[in-house]
Amino acid sequence: MKCSDVERVLPELLDGAPDGAFPADFETHVKSCPACSNLVSDLKLISSEARQLAATEEPAPRVWLRIAAELRAEGLISDAAIREPESAPTRPILVPTSRRPRWSAWWLAPVAAALVAAGSYVVSHKPAPQVAKQQAPATRVASPIPETPAATSASAPTPAPRQMAQKPAKPTDTIRPAVEPESSEEDQQFLTAVSTRAPSMRTTYENQLKAVNADIRETQAYVDRNPGDTDARQHLMDAYEQKALLYQIALDRIQ
Amino acid sequence: MRDSLGKFVQRKEFEAASERLAAGKGDLTDPKQGITEAEAIEQAKQGREAAFEVLYHLHKRRVYSLCLRMVSNPAQAEDLAQEAFLQLFRKIATFRGESAFSTWLHRMTVNVVLMQLRKKGLPVVSLEETLAANDEAPKKEFGTKDVKLTGSIDRLQLQRAIDRLPPGYRTVFVLHDIEGFEHNEIAQIVGCSIGNSKSQLHKARLKLRDYLKFMRAEKAKTG
Numbered sequence: 001m002k003c004s005d006v007e008r009v010l011p012e013l014l015d016g017a018p019d020g021a022f023p024a025d026f027e028t029h030v031k032s033c034p035a036c037s038n039l040v041s042d043l044k045l046i047s048s049e050a051r052q053l054a055a056t057e058e059p060a061p062r063v064w065l066r067i068a069a070e071l072r073a074e075g076l077i078s079d080a081a082i083r084e085p086e087s088a089p090t091r092p093i094l095v096p097t098s099r100r101p102r103w104s105a106w107w108l109a110p111v112a113a114a115l116v117a118a119g120s121y122v123v124s125h126k127p128a129p130q131v132a133k134q135q136a137p138a139t140r141v142a143s144p145i146p147e148t149p150a151a152t153s154a155s156a157p158t159p160a161p162r163q164m165a166q167k168p169a170k171p172t173d174t175i176r177p178a179v180e181p182e183s184s185e186e187d188q189q190f191l192t193a194v195s196t197r198a199p200s201m202r203t204t205y206e207n208q209l210k211a212v213n214a215d216i217r218e219t220q221a222y223v224d225r226n227p228g229d230t231d232a233r234q235h236l237m238d239a240y241e242q243k244a245l246l247y248q249i250a251l252d253r254i255q
Numbered sequence: 256m257r258d259s260l261g262k263f264v265q266r267k268e269f270e271a272a273s274e275r276l277a278a279g280k281g282d283l284t285d286p287k288q289g290i291t292e293a294e295a296i297e298q299a300k301q302g303r304e305a306a307f308e309v310l311y312h313l314h315k316r317r318v319y320s321l322c323l324r325m326v327s328n329p330a331q332a333e334d335l336a337q338e339a340f341l342q343l344f345r346k347i348a349t350f351r352g353e354s355a356f357s358t359w360l361h362r363m364t365v366n367v368v369l370m371q372l373r374k375k376g377l378p379v380v381s382l383e384e385t386l387a388a389n390d391e392a393p394k395k396e397f398g399t400k401d402v403k404l405t406g407s408i409d410r411l412q413l414q415r416a417i418d419r420l421p422p423g424y425r426t427v428f429v430l431h432d433i434e435g436f437e438h439n440e441i442a443q444i445v446g447c448s449i450g451n452s453k454s455q456l457h458k459a460r461l462k463l464r465d466y467l468k469f470m471r472a473e474k475a476k477t478g
Contacts, residue, residue: 011457015431015438042404043460046467049408050417050432059319059333064311067340071307076344078302 001029006036014043187213194250205250212243292356300348307344314357315340317434318364324429325368327418335371339364354443361436362444365426372422404467416466424459431456 006029013022022030030036071077187209195202219236226232290298290309298306318339322332342363350359417425426445430436431452436444438452445452 011453014457015453039464042464043457045404045408046413046460046463047432049410049413050428051435052410053324053414053417054320054433054435057316057319057323057329059315059336063315063319063333063337064308066337067311067344068304068307070341071304071344074345076302077304077307 001025003029003033003036006030006033006039010040010043014040014047190247190250201250205246208246209243212239212246215239216243293352296347296350296356299344300350310344310356311340314360317357318360321361321364321429321434322368324414324417324433325422325425326371327414331371335367336364339367342367355440358440358443361430361434361440362446365430365444369422369426404464404471408467412467412470413463416463416470419466420459420462424455424462427452427455428459428463432460 006026009023009026013026030040068077191202191206191209194205216236216239219232219239223229223232223236290306292310292313295306295309295313299310315336319332319336322335322339323329326332326335339360343360350356417428420428427441430441430444431438438449438456441447441452442449447455
């Protein structure tokens, strides 16, 4: 075998043949030829040293956060869309975030906005004052908020209050929502309005309201037990948003 | 909605699996860990954020490492890795399993990187054309004596030498010698033959050898 033969067969042999498995004439030549011996040795060294460059670094955590944010903005993340087919259709009339209906100005608008505000209050880091149950959330809203992302077109991105939920919460905070979710006065007004304008939809919306209130109650209890769990707080925020969405959809349908 | 808390708990379990993966403790082949890559892919097709995150943590190191070795800039490598994952996740509904998921991902990564290099004005038209253009034997640029590279190779020098490689050589070298892909996988990733992959790798190593010897000679001169 000659040096030129060694160079020709080297690409096939260098990686494919374990040590000691080279053809005899190849080995004979390499042992006797300093240039080819150096060449084989150098190429093996480069290959083995290169492996040291592998996978020692990780991308910063912000990379995943940016990916997740982009996926949400594009509507590719839709955890709310997952349903167990055999379970009762708990939200048949709720639509995914990317297809939220447009706002129509009506008195339910500030109530829905207050629900979202209540949810964002829950996930903020401020200690929650004891809020009187009788306090009507509508009175705390200065005006309808048609410009909120939740109130705008169907292609709106995630609403602004969700961004508030990103603030870290102190684990020792005792969180209480500004609005007790169970059969509040606003819920009764809502159902009364539905009964008046779209009686056939009353049962559906009543069931939906019960379900979302139960969800808020359960999640609230979970948050109370796990105050440091920011994901739980976010889930509670999501539940409040679902309730606000229920109001929005009703608003659009019964007007 | 009443079972949303159940789904929340399920998501937490999913996310715990993701965290284990992120900490390097996850084993997707262990049923006790809760999820396999195939399950994560199916869940991701349904829009589960935790599933996307599992897939991300599973492959992030290799994707980032590939990008970093190709562009040698951590910030740029992060951007490229991010883009590669986004392209993958956007198309995940089309993944049918004909090839390995990692092969599919790394093919996207290579394309993203080469697109970036093309934007920088480097002569990359397509990887196939680049490989064909590099098909001649590498020229001996430095006229170094045929002296053996003794001892270990300085990692920084090796990275600098890799940076000097043409994109086609660099891609195959990074995929094989650094990231550990086999030639049949590289052939699928870059769209060439196995023989071509072996040939390009050999030429990349020859070029690196020349660069490293030159660097050592220069260093010896300057003391």
